[in-house]
Amino acid sequence: MISTPVKPDVTIAHAVAKLDAWFETMRGPGGYGGPVAHWWQQSLLYTGAGLDWRYEGIISGYLTLWERTGAEQWLAKARRAGDDLVAGQLPNGHFVASAFEINPASAGTPHEAACAGALLLLALALRQAKREGWHVYATAAQHNLEQFYLGQLWDKAARSFRDSPLVPSFVPNKAATACETLFLQAELSGEAHWIEQYALPNLDRILAHQVRGGSYDGAIAQNSFGERVVDKYFPVYIVRCVPALLRGFTYTRQERYLDAAIRALLFVLRQVDVTGALPTAIYANGHKSHHPSWIAPLGDVLYVITLLRPHGLILATTAIEARLLAGQSPTGGIATATGFAGQANKRPSQIPDFRDLLPVAGWCHKAFRYLASCVTGELPVVTSATYETECTFGGRCLHYRETPDLIEACNGQEPRYRWFKSASRPEVAREEFWVR
Amino acid sequence: MISSLPVSQLAPLDYRYAIDGALALLGNVRPLVRCEQPELDAELAQRLPVSDYMQHTIYPSAALWIEPQQVNWQQVLNTLATTLPPGTQLAIIASQPLARLLPDRQTWRGVPIGIKPGGITRLGNGLRRAGFYVQAKYGIHSVYAIGLNSLGGLMTRIGRADLRDRLEFAARLGYMTHGVAMPLATVALVLACKKATVV
Numbered sequence: 001m002i003s004t005p006v007k008p009d010v011t012i013a014h015a016v017a018k019l020d021a022w023f024e025t026m027r028g029p030g031g032y033g034g035p036v037a038h039w040w041q042q043s044l045l046y047t048g049a050g051l052d053w054r055y056e057g058i059i060s061g062y063l064t065l066w067e068r069t070g071a072e073q074w075l076a077k078a079r080r081a082g083d084d085l086v087a088g089q090l091p092n093g094h095f096v097a098s099a100f101e102i103n104p105a106s107a108g109t110p111h112e113a114a115c116a117g118a119l120l121l122l123a124l125a126l127r128q129a130k131r132e133g134w135h136v137y138a139t140a141a142q143h144n145l146e147q148f149y150l151g152q153l154w155d156k157a158a159r160s161f162r163d164s165p166l167v168p169s170f171v172p173n174k175a176a177t178a179c180e181t182l183f184l185q186a187e188l189s190g191e192a193h194w195i196e197q198y199a200l201p202n203l204d205r206i207l208a209h210q211v212r213g214g215s216y217d218g219a220i221a222q223n224s225f226g227e228r229v230v231d232k233y234f235p236v237y238i239v240r241c242v243p244a245l246l247r248g249f250t251y252t253r254q255e256r257y258l259d260a261a262i263r264a265l266l267f268v269l270r271q272v273d274v275t276g277a278l279p280t281a282i283y284a285n286g287h288k289s290h291h292p293s294w295i296a297p298l299g300d301v302l303y304v305i306t307l308l309r310p311h312g313l314i315l316a317t318t319a320i321e322a323r324l325l326a327g328q329s330p331t332g333g334i335a336t337a338t339g340f341a342g343q344a345n346k347r348p349s350q351i352p353d354f355r356d357l358l359p360v361a362g363w364c365h366k367a368f369r370y371l372a373s374c375v376t377g378e379l380p381v382v383t384s385a386t387y388e389t390e391c392t393f394g395g396r397c398l399h400y401r402e403t404p405d406l407i408e409a410c411n412g413q414e415p416r417y418r419w420f421k422s423a424s425r426p427e428v429a430r431e432e433f434w435v436r
Numbered sequence: 437m438i439s440s441l442p443v444s445q446l447a448p449l450d451y452r453y454a455i456d457g458a459l460a461l462l463g464n465v466r467p468l469v470r471c472e473q474p475e476l477d478a479e480l481a482q483r484l485p486v487s488d489y490m491q492h493t494i495y496p497s498a499a500l501w502i503e504p505q506q507v508n509w510q511q512v513l514n515t516l517a518t519t520l521p522p523g524t525q526l527a528i529i530a531s532q533p534l535a536r537l538l539p540d541r542q543t544w545r546g547v548p549i550g551i552k553p554g555g556i557t558r559l560g561n562g563l564r565r566a567g568f569y570v571q572a573k574y575g576i577h578s579v580y581a582i583g584l585n586s587l588g589g590l591m592t593r594i595g596r597a598d599l600r601d602r603l604e605f606a607a608r609l610g611y612m613t614h615g616v617a618m619p620l621a622t623v624a625l626v627l628a629c630k631k632a633t634v635v
Contacts, residue, residue: 041608045456046483048439090440097439104482107442166444232597287598344606424438429460431574435608436453 010380015328016065016371017379019364020077022332023058025384025404026361028422030096031084032058035407035419035426036362037336037355038101039234039280039292039343041436044417046103048424050362051088051095052111053177055081057299057365059118061372063125068375075125079133082122085115086140093147100362109163110177110240112148116141117181124188138188145185149178150198159201163223171223172206173237179203179244183251195251203248206241207260211267218263219282231284235268236297239304246307262313265304269315276323277338291348292337292356295327299366306373324367330385331402333359334367341392354393354409354417357400393417394432439482447479448540450577450623451529453611455479457574458500458527461627467527468496468519470512473503475544499526506547506555510562517566522632526568527625530556534579535622556624568628575621578613582622 026032030049036042062078065071088096090106095115099108106112119141126134152165161178163169182199186192209221209229219233220241242261249257271278271288278301279288298320305315327335340355342348384404391400391409398409398416408418408428417433419426426433446452455476459467469484471477480502499520504512516526530550535541549555560570588603613621 045460046439090437094440094442096437099443102443102446104439104441105443105446106440107444109443164444230597281598281601283598285595285598289598289601344602344609346602423464425459425464427464431457431612434453434457434460434612436449436611 011325012371012374013377013379014382015325016061016368016375017382018328018332018384019334019368019371020332020379021382021384022359022364023361023368025331025421026333028424030088031055031081032361033422033424034361035358036101036103036360037340037358041101042355043101043103044433044435045425045429046097047419047426048104049084049088049097050100050103051085051098051115052100052103052108052362053114054362054365055085055118056114057367057369058361059122061365061368063121064369064372065375065379066125068372069378071378075131078122078125082119082137085119086136089140089143093144093151095144107148107152109153109171110174112144113174113178113181116144117177117184120181120184120188124184127188141181142185142189145181145194149181153178154198158205160205161198161202168226169223170205170209172209172220173222173234173240175202176206176241176244180247183244183247199244200248200252203244203257206245207256210260210264212263216267216282216284218260218265218267220264233267233282234280235271235278235282236280236294236300238264238268239301242304243307246311258311262308262311265308265313265315268301269305272320274319276319276321280337289343289346291339291342291346292353293339294337294363295323296334296336296360296363296367298324299364299368299370303366303370303373306370324370329357329359329387329402331359331387331404332382332384333402334364336360336363349392351390351392351397354391354398354400357389357391358407359402394430394435396432437481438485441478441482445478447476448538450535450538451476452479454529454576454623454625455483455500455502457576457612457625458529458627459483461527461572461625462498462500462525465498466496467498467500469500469502470516471500471502472505472512473544473546473548475541476502496520497524499524500529501526502529503546504528504530504549504559506549506552509549509559513562513566517568517630520630522630524630525571526563526628526630528559528628530559530624530626532556532575532619532622532624534577534582534620538622550624556619556626559626563626563628567631569631570626570628572627573614573618574625575613575618575623576611576625577622578610578617579620580610580613580617581607584610 035044066074094106098111099105119137123134123138153161163171179199182194186194211219222232245261277293281289339348340353386403388401415428416430418428584603584607588600591600
């Protein structure tokens with residue numbers, strides 16, 4: 001499993017610069033917007049700003065670029081993103097449109113924890129650099145944690161966060177995102193109770209969802225309802241448990257957290273094929289779903305590989321990284337997946353599904369966070385260009401086109417979908433695009 | 437407020453889907469909105485600024501009527517017929533008989549026109565009498581999707597969660613229907629247009 005570590009090079013610097021240019025095209029009133037394609041459902045009709053986990057990678061990525069290059073423009077973009085979150089926070093602590101694929105709605109999980117975590121990263125970076133204004137980001141993050149996570153989702157009996165105030169449910173990767181945020185909150189405030197009282201019990205419950213032994217060793221079940229564990233395994237969600245487990249190890253020095261993190265990542269990497277692709281879902285009965293197979297979300301897998309390097313685990317990234325970079329279009333956006341059209345019947349079309357091609361801010365941020373961490377110097381100056389290709393959707397062959405101003409899919413001259421970037425709804429969305 | 441309703445308080449997908457579909461059909465114009473089901477007010481507020489739907493614009497170019505009620509649908513329709521200028525599109529969202537199966541709407545008050553068999557036909561006839569012609573009808577949450585979801589539940593019980601998920605995805609693709617299957621969906625979405633001359 002040992003291979004060449006990632007070499008910061010021209011290709012990655014160019015990819016990061018293109019992603020930055022693309023993110024600029026996705027800005028509208030309130031923040032970064034755009035349609036969403038996802039495993040669970042789609043949000044093609046709400047296209048306004050989404051204050052969800054996209055801010056995790058965007059703020060983290062820009063802060064990393066600032067740290068690596070010293071260029072103030074990156075800090076300005078991180079602050080602008082933080083300002084989006086602060087402006088979009090409701091009096092009850094929630095962020096508007098925080099539900100990603102379920103938008104429009106607030107109280108999205110793990111999205112609000114990811115937003116709060118991003119705000120805390122920003123506050124910590126500003127405070128460390130002795131810059132003004134970090135309090136406002138810290139205050140917004142704490143308000144969300146107190147009102148939502150502690151106020152509504154904390155399950156005293158189970159000593160963990162629920163996924164919904166109304167249902168006794170637990171989702172390890174979502175709880176892990178909340179734990180990461182709690183560690184940051186403790187770091188900023190100097191108060192250990194955020195970790196001792198809330199984060200560590202959640203980490204222990206995550207460990208209880210991890211498989212030990214056999215071919216699934218290291219896998220972490222997707223969720224549970226009460227005592228009933230749903231034994232489905234989603235590699236990109238399993239890796240999202242790793243950063244919190246590592247923080248747990250760093251804080252407690254208990255090997256079980258590091259061991260769990262390593263086992264989780266090794267399970268995921270055992271699923272990677274020679275093209276760098278991962279199954280999206282792995283079932284207890286051995287069946288796997290490769291439809292869709294993620295591209296932009298692979299950024300989280302690569303990011304976690306880099307997190308484990310200081311712990312002596314040097315792992316291959318080449319194939320995964322190649323798949324990620326190959327998914328970047330001339331616009332700078334990175335395609336979401338391959339094989340969406342086969343999600344129900346396992347028979348993907350010869351040409352990509354519209355959702356495969358669609359670059360989604362809430363997926364591309366993952367690639368951005370990882371790629372930004374590989375940058376060592378100034379980025380080239382690039383722009384977002386036009387990208388056109390054929391796609392299929394709703395049984396039709398369509399012409400897909402993305403420019404800095406719009407994303408559209410046309411059947412000949414007839415637009416079936418047209419979203420002018422920055423608008424909160426598409427101008428045209430024919431019936432097949434109503435799909436959730 | 438736009439996008440502020442918590443996930444745990446959302447209306448059933450049937451109605452959210454129908455509202456989003458209606459707004460897509462009406463384009464980007466500001467519709468006059470008449471919502472007769474208070475439980476759906478928040479879903480409207482999620483999508484339209486309050487000023488868009490609470491205030492009746494003088495010359496609306498589109499209108500959205502949600503859950504016409506048996507008790508007054510004809511009066512409301514007559515009002516719309518006299519208010520809306522010719523060429524105005526009117527989208528109507530109405531529960532159908534299968535909507536009675538939705539657990540979330542068990543506590544909803546009122547008797548919608550569409551919830552009884554034949555209700556949507558009566559509404560269509562009323563629209564024509566009031567000077568509208570029906571452009572399109574959609575059934576949201578089709579009986580096909582309901583069937584696939586039920587089968588998916590069975591698959592889970594026999595240890596085939598993989599098949600359950602695939603059935604769920606197939607159900608989503610077939611969630612909206614047209615034609616003869618339309619009355620067998622939980623919710624109807626009807627698009628009508630005001631004629632130039634009332635016959």
